[in-house]
Amino acid sequence: MEASRELELKRLAVQVRRGIIEGVFNAKSGHPGGSLSSADLLTYLYFEQMRIDPQAPKQAGRDRFVLSKGHVAPALYAALALRGFFPVEALKTLRKNGSFLQGHPSMKLTPGVDMSTGSLGQGISAAAGMALGAKLAGGAQDVYTLLGDGELEEGQVWEAAMFAAAKGLDHLIAIVDNNNLQIDGTIEEVNSPYPIPEKFAAFGWNVIEADAHCFASLEAAFARAKQYNGKPTAIIMKSIKGKGVSFMEDQVAWHGAAPNAAQYDQAMEELSAQLAALAQ
Numbered sequence: 001m002e003a004s005r006e007l008e009l010k011r012l013a014v015q016v017r018r019g020i021i022e023g024v025f026n027a028k029s030g031h032p033g034g035s036l037s038s039a040d041l042l043t044y045l046y047f048e049q050m051r052i053d054p055q056a057p058k059q060a061g062r063d064r065f066v067l068s069k070g071h072v073a074p075a076l077y078a079a080l081a082l083r084g085f086f087p088v089e090a091l092k093t094l095r096k097n098g099s100f101l102q103g104h105p106s107m108k109l110t111p112g113v114d115m116s117t118g119s120l121g122q123g124i125s126a127a128a129g130m131a132l133g134a135k136l137a138g139g140a141q142d143v144y145t146l147l148g149d150g151e152l153e154e155g156q157v158w159e160a161a162m163f164a165a166a167k168g169l170d171h172l173i174a175i176v177d178n179n180n181l182q183i184d185g186t187i188e189e190v191n192s193p194y195p196i197p198e199k200f201a202a203f204g205w206n207v208i209e210a211d212a213h214c215f216a217s218l219e220a221a222f223a224r225a226k227q228y229n230g231k232p233t234a235i236i237m238k239s240i241k242g243k244g245v246s247f248m249e250d251q252v253a254w255h256g257a258a259p260n261a262a263q264y265d266q267a268m269e270e271l272s273a274q275l276a277a278l279a280q
Contacts, residue, residue, distance in 0.1 A: 036075070063143070125159070127160075
């Protein structure tokens with residue numbers, strides 16, 4: 001990846017994080033931790049990887065994205081807004097009555113959202129269905145889905161994994177946000193899905209490991225995933241919950257809590273400083 005492009009993606013990722021904090025603060029509720037850990041990945045997908053057009057969000061041949069961990073909608077909304085699907089100012093309406101940006105993504109309300117999600121485990125099943133439909137229709141579009149590592153405790157995830165391998169869905173790419181924290185603690189404490197790479201491999205998937213906060217690592221992972229060979233691909237992405245905001249990083253308390261005014265100011269100051277540093 002060219003240094004100038006990597007720098008631009010870093011700047012965009014900081015803006016996505018600002019959008020996350022803005023939305024959750026104004027809503028007085030939401031899920032900032034997992035949203036922040038997903039910010040770099042969503043930046044890469046929407047600004048580098050996916051074949052999409054904000055001016056034609058329903059274009060038939062577009063790539064699809066399904067947010068299986070639907071509670072981190074603030075990150076998806078921030079990426080969509082920056083990509084031009086709707087005004088950035090709308091992020092302040094997150095979860096408010098009458099807003100098209102609700103607590104979980106809705107394909108009926110929000111431009112750019114390909115599937116309504118929220119109940120954990122169901123998103124990857126929908127993505128597998130999309131990939132099968134495209135394959136049967138002879139389409140070339142890729143289908144991406146993002147899961148949380150705690151979400152892997154849902155049995156439906158593994159039903160979908162078995163189905164995708166059985167049908168040879170080599171245009172399906174599942175990304176696991178492995179930040180090791182869920183609402184009640186570490187994933188080992190709750191119901192460990194480890195070892196994650198070996199589990200996907202056992203279900204017949206290609207498996208790639210990546211650094212969630214390194215764009216060169218993400219680029220290499222998706223380049224490998226493009227080398228289709230009759231299997232779906234899982235990218236296990238090691239991340240830090242709350243990444244980018246010092247007091248939220250690796251803290252389970254920020255799984256589903258909104259910052260107060262002082263915390264909002266501190267978070268936005270930190271992110272502004274990161275943007276300024278990237279501008280030098």
